[in-house]
Amino acid sequence: MAKQSEKPAKKLKIGIIGTGGIANAHLKSYLRLAEAGHVEIVGGSDIVPGKARKFFDNAGLTHVKAFDNNKDLLALELDGVSICTYNTTHAECTIAALEAGAHVLCEKPMSVTLDDAILMYRKSQETGKILTIGFQPRYDPNMDLVRDIVRSGVLGDVYYIQTGGGRRRGIPGGTFIRKELSGVGALADIGCYSLDMVLSAIGYPKPLTVSAFACDHFGKNPKYCGEAEHFTVDDFSVALIRLEGNIALDFRMSWAMHMDKMGDTMFFGTDAGLKIKPAGVGTPWGGAWDGTIGPITMYNDIEGQLCETNIPLRRPSDDRFYSKVKAFCDAITTGDTAPIPIIESIYNQAIVDGIYRSSQLGREVEIVLPTL
Numbered sequence: 001m002a003k004q005s006e007k008p009a010k011k012l013k014i015g016i017i018g019t020g021g022i023a024n025a026h027l028k029s030y031l032r033l034a035e036a037g038h039v040e041i042v043g044g045s046d047i048v049p050g051k052a053r054k055f056f057d058n059a060g061l062t063h064v065k066a067f068d069n070n071k072d073l074l075a076l077e078l079d080g081v082s083i084c085t086y087n088t089t090h091a092e093c094t095i096a097a098l099e100a101g102a103h104v105l106c107e108k109p110m111s112v113t114l115d116d117a118i119l120m121y122r123k124s125q126e127t128g129k130i131l132t133i134g135f136q137p138r139y140d141p142n143m144d145l146v147r148d149i150v151r152s153g154v155l156g157d158v159y160y161i162q163t164g165g166g167r168r169r170g171i172p173g174g175t176f177i178r179k180e181l182s183g184v185g186a187l188a189d190i191g192c193y194s195l196d197m198v199l200s201a202i203g204y205p206k207p208l209t210v211s212a213f214a215c216d217h218f219g220k221n222p223k224y225c226g227e228a229e230h231f232t233v234d235d236f237s238v239a240l241i242r243l244e245g246n247i248a249l250d251f252r253m254s255w256a257m258h259m260d261k262m263g264d265t266m267f268f269g270t271d272a273g274l275k276i277k278p279a280g281v282g283t284p285w286g287g288a289w290d291g292t293i294g295p296i297t298m299y300n301d302i303e304g305q306l307c308e309t310n311i312p313l314r315r316p317s318d319d320r321f322y323s324k325v326k327a328f329c330d331a332i333t334t335g336d337t338a339p340i341p342i343i344e345s346i347y348n349q350a351i352v353d354g355i356y357r358s359s360q361l362g363r364e365v366e367i368v369l370p371t372l
């Protein structure tokens with residue numbers, strides 16, 4: 001309990017840019033923090049006229065300011081801003097918010113291209129403001145469990161990782177399938193999560209090269225996609241990525257396929273292997289690794305006997321999405337660094353960018369990163 005002489009902590013002034021689908025999850029989390037007296041939701045904006053107003057009114061927040069442009073919102077001297085726009089506008093909105101002096105929680109994927117990710121990073125460095133990307137699976141205790149197992153050294157040297165997943169039927173619609181809005185399809189939508197899981201477990205080594213293949217057979221077919229005429233992104237991609245430290249990363253992702261799954265996530269080590277099944281297998285959207293961890297098994301030898309150990313899962317103590325928003329607010333309040341180091345999100349984006357370029361060119365490409 002706060003002592004009477006202690007001043008209550010200043011409430012953070014929060015704004016939301018882009019009031020579409022995922023903005024609801026941000027709002028819900030900020031409302032929880034507002035109830036606890038930590039934040040005040042000051043305003044929001046959307047380029048669709050009237051959309052931000054409707055968004056807040058629907059939530060009963062008629063007093064919250066709503067704008068049809070970001071400039072007026074950012075003039076409110078906000079402490080923190082959630083960027084919830086579609087992927088192709090993440091960079092411009094993030095940069096504008098940082099320039100206005102706000103800390104930024106930007107939705108995943110970081111951007112569409114590596115170049116944009118670098119611009120976002122440089123702006124956060126220049127302004128000294130936090131920039132963090134919204135990978136809520138990071139706040140799943142079982143993601144920590146995977147990382148703890150891998151980092152404990154029990155696997156020995158990890159030399160090969162397989163990750164990704166695939167929905168049997170799970171093509172989204174709206175802004176997700178139009179290249180001019182999302183930039184990339186299944187690869188960046190859910191692929192960035194599985195990349196984040198395995199790369200954070202091994203300490204995010206630098207990506208070096210990518211050889212990838214992508215296609216769009218289901219998205220372009222009206223039999224499988226209700227908005228086939230608008231479908232201009234990938235619905236399937238596979239890639240072999242070389243990582244610093246002599247590690248091969250085998251990545252697979254799809255929104256639709258005639259198969260139950262594209263494999264589990266697996267770490268091959270010199271002393272043991274780890275298999276992580278995705279949660280939710282068996283539903284039409286199952287088989288995907290959308291960020292939720294299923295059963296974990298370790299494979300090793302004990303006294304020459306081949307052993308398999310099922311590792312019990314940890315029980316989540318809170319909602320992952322709320323935890324990600326809270327971590328952002330806590331970092332602003334305490335003056336801490338970004339909850340997810342931005343370099344990690346840049347490496348994630350560099351791989352997405354590399355997969356996209358390689359599949360377009362039909363050959364292996366190098367990942368060239370400037371000094372950061």
Ligand SMILES: NC(=O)c1ccc[n+]([C@@H]2O[C@H](COP(=O)([O-])OP(=O)(O)OC[C@H]3O[C@@H](n4cnc5c(N)ncnc54)[C@H](O)[C@@H]3O)[C@@H](O)[C@H]2O)c1
Nearest residue numbers: 018019020021022046047048084085086087089107108175
């Ligand atoms: N973390 C998660 O679980 C999760 C889930 C779904 C979506 N997402 C991510 O969130 C982002 C948005 O997805 P969504 O489903 O909410 O999309 P959406 O299309 O429903 O909403 C995006 C909104 O942003 C607005 N917008 C676009 N450009 C803008 C700009 N320059 N200024 C202001 N508003 C702008 C659009 O008008 C729209 O209302 C995407 O990057 C997506 O990958 C994350």
